[in-house]
Amino acid sequence: MNTPPCKPFIEVANIYKSYGSIAVLKGISMTIQAGDVACIIGPSGSGKSTLLRCLNGLVSVDRGTIRVDDFSVELLQSEKELVPLRHKVSMVFQQYNLFPHKTVLQNIMMAPIQVLGHNKQDVHERAVKLLAKVQLSGKENAYPGELSGGQQQRVAIARALAMQPEIILFDEVTAALDPEMVQEVLNVIRDLASEGMTCVLVTHEMRFAQQVADQVFFTDGGVMVEHGAPDRFFNNPSDPRLKSFLAKVL
């Protein structure tokens, strides 16, 4: 897993996206290697979430190409064509987006059974293991509404993992959490990263990005302003916009 493949795992080339007259992405490009952790940072409203959503086809681009492994994402139109992509690319959201009417276990097991058609016993086994992994054994039959934010977010991560993805997208997953719960979620992500899962994170946790990321990307106003390895990126930023941003958040 750790030997860099010759071909990047994710390759975004010059993508554009507008909502009506608002141009959100204006020619963004980036490449991410398999097994890497990529962090996207930038001011609020700069298009980070939109960029992330393009990667699993939640948002369709107006122009440009997105390649994820063998998929040309911009060419996938129907729900049916998108299903294999979503199998490969899972997503975790800021607001957890768990299904409120299903228990923790059901939340994790539903999609693998209903979408991927996996065997129920296998999925159950997997789900129990995943719950242990996110330190929530014993909460199988709780409903999301009965859990704390940090716990819900860890269930959401387990739910994403149950799809056996090769890539997980995290969109500001700690932004809605109380400070004391942030670490428990970051620890889970850290474990995933060390196991070689390809992770793309939008985050405001700069320290975490510095420790865990292989690559950091900075977007502002819909363009990719700067990117690089975290050491150089944080300690020696070149673009003035990145400098002033880091000055504000660090």
Place this chain on the structure above:
Amino acid sequence: MLFSLDFEWLADPLYQDWLLEGLGTTLAITGVGTILMLIIGVVGAAIIHFNIPVAKPLTIIMIDLFRNTPPLVQLLFLYFMLSDLGMSYTDATTGERIPLLSGFACVVISLALYNGSIAIEVIRSGINSVPRQTVEGGISLGYSRAQIFRWIELPIALRLTIPNMTSNVVSLIKTSAQAALVAVTDVMFYATQITLETFLNLEVMIVLWLIYLVITTLVVLLAKQLAKALTIPGFGAGAMK
């Protein structure tokens, strides 16, 4: 005047039989009507939700028509149209012409359409109050729109709409009394028969009113139990925002 009420007729086995038989018919009408009404509600809401061409505008026209006209006139129209259309068949042995759809069927269909139109709107408003993020969670897991409707939006919407749907069922039960006006022998019909024989109009109407009161109260209590059984811990109407 209240002191001179006479309820002795209630002891008459004939009248007891009539009331029981009428009650049975009323329960059958409202039971079948409620099931059909719920089916129409779900199917109609799905048609509008999925923006199905042709079916969607027709569904909307149906809702606008049924919600803005009297159910009694709808029933009378249905009753006479079906007989006008000659929707009847000839009994091979007796040569008699028998209407294909009885008064009973007309009443059930008209209630299902009238209250079904209300049910569509009730379910739709429930679907609209399912948070967008919850739906997005489903999309990102690879669910199709149909799967999201079936597994996420509909189950949440149906739970949220139990109170409104209960009022709709109660409305259906009360509206079912008009069956008597097309000679269907429901409890209302027999009650009027009894008044014709006994002239104890007020007393009979009081008993009839109590019967409806008991049925609707039972339905409301049942719905409350159902709502309780389906309550999701930590998730109430207030938690939906």
Place this chain on the structure above:
Amino acid sequence: MSKETTSATFGFFGVVAALLAVLLTLYGQGTGEALRVLFDRSSLLLTGSSNFSGFGGGFSANVIISVLSMAIALVCGFFLGGAMVSPNAMVRSVAVVFMNLLRSSPWLVVLYAMLYLLPFNVSIFGHHIFVSPFLKAVIGLSFPVTAYIAEAFRNGIHAVPDGQWESARALGYRRGQILRLIILPQAFPLMLPNLMTTYAMLFIGTSLVVVTGTSDVLSIGKTVIASDGDDYAAAVYLYILLLFFLFAYPLATWTRALERSLSKGK
């Protein structure tokens, strides 16, 4: 055109077209004949008179009955609703029970009860008043509607934040004054859509007065069918459906617009 106007226009013409389509399907070649019968009988069905010379019957009777019933129910409903928010727990619970009993009665049962309960003649202070079926219909319908209005009244009052009561009390207002001068002016706009919906329901419910023997549009329709033949029954009922729709749909559209502007104002 706004989205709402477009959909209301679509609903309006869509339903009218649908009713016409049903008429065409049912009568085929005979549609012209059916329309002629409806045209000839329009005056009767609309006004109860054969050449628009009066307004006491037919569809206009339905309108008049609904307006009179609404007026009675508004007055009674405000009193009942007032009792439901009374500071006296006893008064409150009796009023709530009464409201629930009224609300849960099938309208048809109430109308039948009125039919027999009200005498044909009452004498008040030596004046003899003939209680016509028309009057019975008006009174009968006002019973359940009173309950709906009382409930709308209570909900409207509860929708005004408690802080309003507290601050008014702190300013030295008495209960009655607070209700009249501070709460009701705020509650009324909130109640208005509810009251309009209730009126629409009452209007549609006037179809049931056919059982009282007054000359409402359905009774006249039955007379027309009896004289012109069963063949035209479907056409007559379609016509009556159209009349109710033409009255009720604009009202419903207006109510929705009002609700929207209220929720925007928040």
